[in-house]
Amino acid sequence: MGKYFYTDGKEKYGPYSIEELRIQPISRTTKVWCYGMDKWTELSQVAELSNVLNSIPPEINTTPSIGKESSAVEPKTEAEPIHKVEPKTQPSKEIKKSSTFSKWVIAIIVVIIISLFGYAVIQNQSEVNQYNEIVANSYDSDEDFDIYVQKFYRDLEFYGIFPKKPKVQIIKFSKLDQLDNTTHIHGLSFGSGDDDRIEIYINPSTWKQFNKPMRYFLMYHELAHDVLNLDDLEPKSWNEGKLMYPAISSYENKNMDDFIESAHALFEEQSE
Amino acid sequence: MRIFVFILLSFFSITLFGQTFSESDIKKLANQVNEQLRGMDIGNGITARGCLSIGRTLIYQYDVPSYWEPPVNIKEEVIGNLKTAGAAKTYFLYDINVDFYYYKGNSLVKKVSVKSNEFSTYNFELGEYISIKDHVKSKDVNLKLKVPQGWEVKEGDRPNIVKKFTKDGNTYLILIKDNMTFFSRSESKEFLSDESFVNEFVEESSSFMKNLEVIDKSVVTIDTYPSVTFKVRGKVERSGITIPMIMRCWVVFYEDKIVFLQSMGIDNPEFRALEQLYFLITNSVIFPDQYN
Numbered sequence: 001m002g003k004y005f006y007t008d009g010k011e012k013y014g015p016y017s018i019e020e021l022r023i024q025p026i027s028r029t030t031k032v033w034c035y036g037m038d039k040w041t042e043l044s045q046v047a048e049l050s051n052v053l054n055s056i057p058p059e060i061n062t063t064p065s066i067g068k069e070s071s072a073v074e075p076k077t078e079a080e081p082i083h084k085v086e087p088k089t090q091p092s093k094e095i096k097k098s099s100t101f102s103k104w105v106i107a108i109i110v111v112i113i114i115s116l117f118g119y120a121v122i123q124n125q126s127e128v129n130q131y132n133e134i135v136a137n138s139y140d141s142d143e144d145f146d147i148y149v150q151k152f153y154r155d156l157e158f159y160g161i162f163p164k165k166p167k168v169q170i171i172k173f174s175k176l177d178q179l180d181n182t183t184h185i186h187g188l189s190f191g192s193g194d195d196d197r198i199e200i201y202i203n204p205s206t207w208k209q210f211n212k213p214m215r216y217f218l219m220y221h222e223l224a225h226d227v228l229n230l231d232d233l234e235p236k237s238w239n240e241g242k243l244m245y246p247a248i249s250s251y252e253n254k255n256m257d258d259f260i261e262s263a264h265a266l267f268e269e270q271s272e
Numbered sequence: 273m274r275i276f277v278f279i280l281l282s283f284f285s286i287t288l289f290g291q292t293f294s295e296s297d298i299k300k301l302a303n304q305v306n307e308q309l310r311g312m313d314i315g316n317g318i319t320a321r322g323c324l325s326i327g328r329t330l331i332y333q334y335d336v337p338s339y340w341e342p343p344v345n346i347k348e349e350v351i352g353n354l355k356t357a358g359a360a361k362t363y364f365l366y367d368i369n370v371d372f373y374y375y376k377g378n379s380l381v382k383k384v385s386v387k388s389n390e391f392s393t394y395n396f397e398l399g400e401y402i403s404i405k406d407h408v409k410s411k412d413v414n415l416k417l418k419v420p421q422g423w424e425v426k427e428g429d430r431p432n433i434v435k436k437f438t439k440d441g442n443t444y445l446i447l448i449k450d451n452m453t454f455f456s457r458s459e460s461k462e463f464l465s466d467e468s469f470v471n472e473f474v475e476e477s478s479s480f481m482k483n484l485e486v487i488d489k490s491v492v493t494i495d496t497y498p499s500v501t502f503k504v505r506g507k508v509e510r511s512g513i514t515i516p517m518i519m520r521c522w523v524v525f526y527e528d529k530i531v532f533l534q535s536m537g538i539d540n541p542e543f544r545a546l547e548q549l550y551f552l553i554t555n556s557v558i559f560p561d562q563y564n
Contacts, residue, residue, distance in 0.1 A: 151528065212564070256527055257458065260454040261459070263454065264454075
């Protein structure tokens with residue numbers, strides 16, 4: 001009878017006699033070796049150790065999902081058979097942990113969703129309030145804004161663009177300087193996405209400061225939002241000079257030629 | 273000085289000739305005047321000897337008494353008298369020079385030479401600027417220009433005529449029309465570089481004339497704005513009467529407007545003389561918005 005070594009996958013232990021091996025923390029799949037064997041072999045495959053094998057209780061059946069987890073951690077159980085002798089308790093703990101974690105995740109997601117919804121509602125209410133404030137601050141004047149609309153549509157037609165000309169046209173001054181939580185706004189369009197309405201509010205203090213080319217830039221910019229549903233360009237240097245550039249106040253050195261050519265560039269782009 | 277009253281007689285004869293006055297015509301005129309004038313007692317002891325012509329110069333000859341001394345400013349007096357009599361305008365328009373020779377016996381004691389342009393009765397001086405800003409017909413074009421001294425500024429009767437300057441039936445007017453869209457100066461330059469476009473534009477702008485003859489046309493700049501100038505001749509029917517007309521026009525392509533600076537008159541030497549004045553008016557044009 002030889003003396004056997006066994007391994008937990010990391011270190012080897014022994015040598016032990018068969019009797020000594022019986023009391024070691026081993027399982028049926030623990031690999032053993034003794035002098036004369038070619039390689040490490042599972043205990044259950046060694047005929048001389050059948051008595052030892054019979055003294056080790058068989059493994060307990062588990063559920064498939066947990067089984068997966070068990071098989072996933074099997075190298076550990078093989079190496080640490082002491083943990084393996086408590087197969088009943090370990091999956092239930094993991095299930096509990098997993099269940100608790102899932103609850104937390106779900107709770108966080110729910111909180112986030114509720115927060116986003118709440119934010120959207122508040123935001124929407126804020127926009128409605130702002131719109132109401134703008135309308136409340138608007139007033140009629142002698143300024144002939146219609147001439148800009150007529151020229152805008154005329155120029156679009158020249159470039160082969162024929163948007164719907166709505167019957168509802170509201171273009172007024174509104175004291176945009178008095179809005180809460182805003183920086184200086186030159187003009188706002190509220191008809192974007194609505195083909196049946198042009199609704200633009202112009203800041204009267206801006207209008208007073210702006211020269212002729214800047215007024216054209218502002219009006220065509222807002223009309224492009226409103227009629228063509230175009231968004232502002234990013235306020236990057238490469239967009240400077242374009243009609244949809246949002247920082248129009250930097251255009252104080254532009255002349256009518258600059259306005260005309262930027263409008264034409266936009267219309268050409270739109271007509272393609 | 274009554275000595276030049278006889279000039280009126282010769283002046284009337286000129287109206288018998290056509291729109292231009294050749295050297296041959298001047299010679300005929302000299303002969304006619306000579307027949308009327310020779311031996312006439314002008315007064316103050318002065319007698320008309322006769323009239324002849326050399327090239328484009330009419331030469332009036334007088335016999336003066338021995339005590340006669342020419343006034344120091346005789347030339348200015350001669351020109352002034354001719355302007356008062358109305359003959360100076362004709363000499364100027366038909367490019368006729370006039371000499372006056374004064375004899376004592378066979379000796380020429382005084383010679384006065386007046387070139388045709390010295391007879392000009394036109395004042396080519398410009399007065400103050402007027403602006404058409406906010407004019408009901410200006411279509412938002414801000415333009416100012418100088419009015420010739422002595423000319424009257426009137427409102428235009430027709431829809432697109434903003435203002436007009438008039439004097440003695442001559443007119444210079446400002447007419448503004450809408451263009452199809454905006455054009456920047458560089459875009460206008462580009463389409464004006466197309467000669468066929470310019471030709472078509474000139475003909476279309478003059479389409480109210482029949483038997484149109486384009487005398488000249490060119491692309492110019494008026495206060496930094498690309499423009500076309502052209503001169504055309506043709507016939508215009510008014511109230512059943514066909515009149516030969518001539519027109520000098522400057523057309524400025526300004527943003528989304530076309531500004532016509534237009535002078536038109538009967539096709540005669542007076543129009544040609546006034547062209548210089550029309551040029552001066554046009555040259556005074558300023559579009560102030562570009563400098564704001």
